[in-house]
Amino acid sequence: MSAPLHHDAQPRRNRHQLSLKILLIVPFVTQVIAAVGITGWLSVQNGREATQELAPQIGQEVSNTIETHVRGYFDTPLEILQAHAVTAGDGHLALENLDKLDKLFWQQMRQAPNLYFFYAANPQGQFIGVERRSESNLVLHRSLLLATSEQKVVYRLDAKGKVLNQIQSDIYNPRNRPWYQGAIKAKQAVWSPIYLFVARPILGITASVPIYGESGNLRGVLAIDLTLSQIGDFLRQLQISKTGQAFILEQSGEIVATSTSENPFIDAPQGQKRIHALQSQNSLLRLAFQNLQKKYPNLADIPNHQQIQMEWEGATQYVQITKLRNAQGLDWLLIVTVSEQDFRDRININTRNTIVLCALALVFASLTGFYTSKWIAKPVEKLIEASHLLATLSASADLASGQPYHPIATANVRELSILAESFNQMAQQLQASFTALAKNKEELEERVEQRTADLAEFVSLQRATFESVADGILAVDRVGQITTYNQQFVDMFSLSLEVLAISDYSLRLEFLAEQMVDPQDFMQRSHNFYHHPEMESYDLLELIDGRILERYSRPQKLSDQIIGRVWSFQDITARIKAEQALKEQEAYLRLIIDSIPQQIFWKDVNLVFRGCNKNWAMYAQLDSPESVIGKTDYDLINNPELADNFRKHDQQIMESNVPEMHIIQRKINPDKQGQSIWLDISKLPIIDADGKTIGILGVLDDITQRKLAEEALFAEQEKSERLLLNILPKAIADRLKQSHGVIADSFESVTVLFADIVNFTRMSSELSPQDLVDLLNLIFSNFDTFCEIYGLEKIKTIGDAYMVAGGIPIPRTNHAEAIACMALDMLDKVDELRILTGSPLQIRVGIHTGAVIAGVIGTQKFIYDLWGDTVNVASRMESHSEVGKIQVTAETYQLLKHKFDLVERGVIEVKGKGMMQTYWLISKRA
Incomplete structure (x- = not known):
């Protein structure tokens, strides 16, 4: 009855219902068009607003960056000058003698690579400074005061600051220079005007500070030169924008630095001349300065921060003006220009891209909607055909009686309306299907009987x-x-x-x-x-x-x-009896283990203690051997790191399956009396009948008494060794241990020193024997210290005389230099002891260099001694010397003249040697 109803209503529905394809395509494409249009319009508007906001912000941020850099660049030399001024005020900087400050100035230039020239001058006309000619080339400027004029000499320095050679000299009086006069006039740290360096065609500026004494007298002036080319380099490497530029000007309009390649000076017939902003080749700079002069005829009235807009080459330019000032005299203008067009170009490109993408999205959405609707409608049409077929086949079946079926209401969509009517027919036919379920009851009973079986x-x-x-x-x-x-x-x-x-x-x-x-x-x-x-x-x-x-x-x-x-x-009768037998065996084994005098323990493969004997438990401070079972090293040792090391070592022994026998170690904890405990430790892997490692066995033997006896014997041997080395050099002592014969070695070049205390006989009569010995011990102990410092060999003391030699028993090339250094230290030490003790102590020193025989003779009371004419001559140099002086021979002079200051004494008559040329040793050269 429903099938005829379906066919009768079909023509009427087709005239009033819309296709599913149209309903899917039209709303979807309409929404895409609206979204694309709104998005494109918002993109253009946002681009315009972003340009007007972003360009000034970029200019402000660039200005802040440049200002921070410039202030830091000019604050550094001022901080350095102030630090050295404080040092000079404390008396640690000798401005009265500038020749000694070359190392200080060189170190400062190495530490501050931005400095170009660091120098100083004093009222006496002295001048010193270090100049940076290149990144790694530093030169030293030093004044040379002559009777007729004042000159400045330039020296080349090596990588360690040492003077190599003179490269330049000219007439120079620092007291007439502007930096010197300017600092005295200001009486504080001050910057000079910008000027062109004479040595290099670059702009520079000088910071100087005067140094005054406590009484207000001028001690000197410190100054530092900076190059302005580094500021220009910094401006050029800044990424302002595509056409953005930055300029630094003086209040007069003269250029200090720019971000362009234009130099801030030009070559003129009368010399190099600085460029004014209105004379610049950069039209943007000229236009910006003209606008600034129109707005502020007096440039001093410009606020600290000012922003103006102007048109240049058809685009709006945002100009940020910032004043750069400090208390030391700097007063500059920073100008940063940012073009609106730099941001508009990119925004226009983005806008075009957005429109293109929107058009592509519209086309893609239309195609997607068409094919999607087609893809959806096709299965629906197939479902319509299948539902019609199902309804046709079910029309002839008898329907079971039951609840009345309410048909599904039809929709406005043609395809869905047809589908609803088809399913209405199927639902009516399904009612008849339920009647067939009763037939399944018999089959279910048969299944229950099968499951019961x-x-x-x-x-x-x-x-x-x-x-x-x-x-x-x-x-x-x-x-x-x-x-x-x-x-x-x-x-x-x-x-x-x-x-x-x-x-x-x-x-x-x-x-x-x-x-x-x-x-x-x-x-x-x-x-x-x-x-x-x-x-x-x-x-x-x-x-x-x-x-x-x-x-x-x-x-x-x-x-x-x-x-x-x-x-x-x-x-479990058999198991209980086996356990009882095992306990009896364990008791017997425990009796044997506890009877062993060594300390014994054993662990399983997880390094968990499985047992120990009484001795080990006693040393581990445990109540009983059984209390260790189940514990680990972490439970017995308070130090987790030490316990971890023990476990790793035991694990290595088990993994390698190699025992470790008789390792001598000191126990971590001492005994109750605080005495160290020494152990002989052996560890063996425990292996079962199948050759598998099942644990580790440790055997410890207390060898403290044996170790103490060995240490006592070693201490006695070491004491004897020290006594022997106090008498003889180590090399000679080692030879005497191997051979008891005569030792005599020949040395071609040895320097010998004799020192004698002046008026010792009179001093011995005025002092008690004990005080005299104490005084000699004090003097000679200090001399012995110098021997150790310079690696020299003390030969002996004879009364108040002290003898030392260099170049024996092990030859060395600088023996004369070491003896000379010790002789100078001996004079200084005697002067110090004279003040300390109040005794009239003075010495004479004589030195000679030549060949000697050195060795040990005799069979008792060994002494290492020297023989030869060299010893006699050195002794004569001491006896013919003068109080508080060091006399050396011509042979020694030849070895010392390049590194020490010596004065010729002349030819003197030496007892037993005749006339000899001698010299006085004065000091070591710096």
């Missing part, structure tokens, strides 16, 4: 498995009735069917209790299980026939409800 088979299999268990099993319900048991339970207690048929729980327990050694305990525990069915329990039962049973009892549950209890019984 399968369950019975499973129960039989479970029973067979139950009987195969080696333990005795007994199950009872909540009232104590036996529900099941296996044959092992019957055989274990020799039960009969009559006993198993007893329904009373207590009577059945009494029969089982008759076989127990303690029937009352068995009855009490079994009743506890009955009254507390939720309990799980494990216990042991001892039977009167000697057997021991292990009983385990647990509740039996079904859907979380306790329905009874299951008991399992296992005969």
Whole structure:
């Protein structure tokens, strides 16, 4: 009846309903067009607003960056000058003698690579400074005061600041220079005007500060030159914008630095001349300065921060003007220009890209909507055909009686309306389908019978498995009735069917209790299980026939409800006897181990302690050997890092399977008296019968007494060695140990020094023997220290005379220099001791260089001594010397003249040698 209704209504619906394809395409494409149009319009508007906001912000940020850099560039030299001024005020900077400050100026130039020239001058006309000619080329300027004029000499310096050679000289009076006069006039740190350096065609500026004494007198002037080319380099490397530029001008309009390639000066017939902003080749700078002059005829009235707009080459320019001032005289203008066009070009490109992308999105959306609607409509049309077919096939079937079916209301969409009517017909036909379900009842009953048979088979299999268990099993319900048991339970207690048929729980327990050694305990525990069915329990039962049973009892549950209890019984008689035998063996082994005098412990593969003997437990401060079981090194050692090291070492021994025998170590903790404990440690891997490592064994032997005896013997040997080295040089002592014969070595060049205390005889008569010896010990102990410092060999002391030699017993090339340094230190030390002790101490020193024989002779009371004419001449140099002076021979003079200051004494008559040329040693050159 419904099929004719469907065909009659079809023509009428086609005239008033819309296609599904049109409903899908038109709204979707309309929304895309609206979204694309709004997005494009907002993109253009946002671009315009962003340009007007971003360009001034960029100019301000660039101005701040340049201002920070320039201020830091000019603050650094002022800080350096102020720091050195403070040092000079404290008296640590000698401006009265500038020749000694070359190293200080060189170090400062190395530490501050932005400085061009660091120099100083004093009222006496002295001048010194270090100039940076290139990145790694520093030169020294130093004044040379002549009788007729004042000159400045330029020296080349090496990488360590040492003077190499003179490269330039000219007439120069620093007191007439502007930087010197300007600092004195200002009486504080001040910047000079900008000027062109004479040596290099670049702009520069000088910061100078005067230094005054406590009385107000001028001590000198410190100054630092800076080049302005570094500021220009900084401006050029800034990324302002595509056409953005930056300029720094003086208040007069003269250019200081620019971000362009234009130099701030030009070559003129009368010399190099600075460029004014209105004379610049840069038209943007000229236009900006003209606008600034129009707005502020007096440039001093310009605010600290000012922003103006102007048109240049058809684009709006945002000009940021900032004043750069400081208390030391700098007064500059910073001009930063940013073009609106730099940002507009990119925004226009983005706008075009947005329009193109919107058009592509519109086309893509239209195509996607068309094919999507086609893709959706096609399955729907197939579903319509299938529903018509289903309705046709179901039309001839009888419908089952039941609830009336309410048809689905049709929609405005043609395809969906047809689909709704088709499913209305299918729903009516499905009602008839339910009547067929009754036929399935018989089939379901047959399936239940099959499942019951399968369950019975499973129960039989479970029973067979139950009987195969080696333990005795007994199950009872909540009232104590036996529900099941296996044959092992019957055989274990020799039960009969009559006993198993007893329904009373207590009577059945009494029969089982008759076989127990303690029937009352068995009855009490079994009743506890009955009254507390939720309990799980494990216990042991001892039977009167000697057997021991292990009983385990647990509740039996079904859907979380306790329905009874299951008991399992296992005969463990053989296991108990084996455990008792093992305990006896362990006790016997413990007796043997505790009788061993060494300390013994062993661990398993996890480095857990499994045991130790009494000696080890006592040394580990444990109550008993058993208390160590289950512990690790972390439990016994308070230091986790030390415990970790022990464990890693033990693990390496087990992994390598190589024992470590007789390692001598000192124990971490001393004994109760604070005495160190020394141990002889051996560790061996424990290997089972299959060759597998199952642990590690440690054996420790206390060898403290033996170690103490060895240390005492070593101390005695070391003491004897020190006594021998106090008498003889180490090389000679080693030779005497190997051979007891005469030692005599020839040396071609050795320097010998003799020193003698002047008027010692008179001093000995005025002092007590003890005071005299103490005074000599004080003097000679200081001399011995100099011998150690300079690596010289003290030969001996004879009364108040001191003899030392250089170049023996091990030859060296600089022996004369070392002796000369010691001689100068000896004079200084005697002067110091004269003031300290109040005694009229003075010495004479003589030095000579030549060949000697050195060695040890005799068989008793060995002494290392020298022989030869060199020794006699050195002694004569001392005796013919003067008080507080050092006399050297011509041979020694030849070795010292390049590094020491010496004065010719002339030819003197030397006893036993005749006339000899001698010299006075004055000092070591700087």
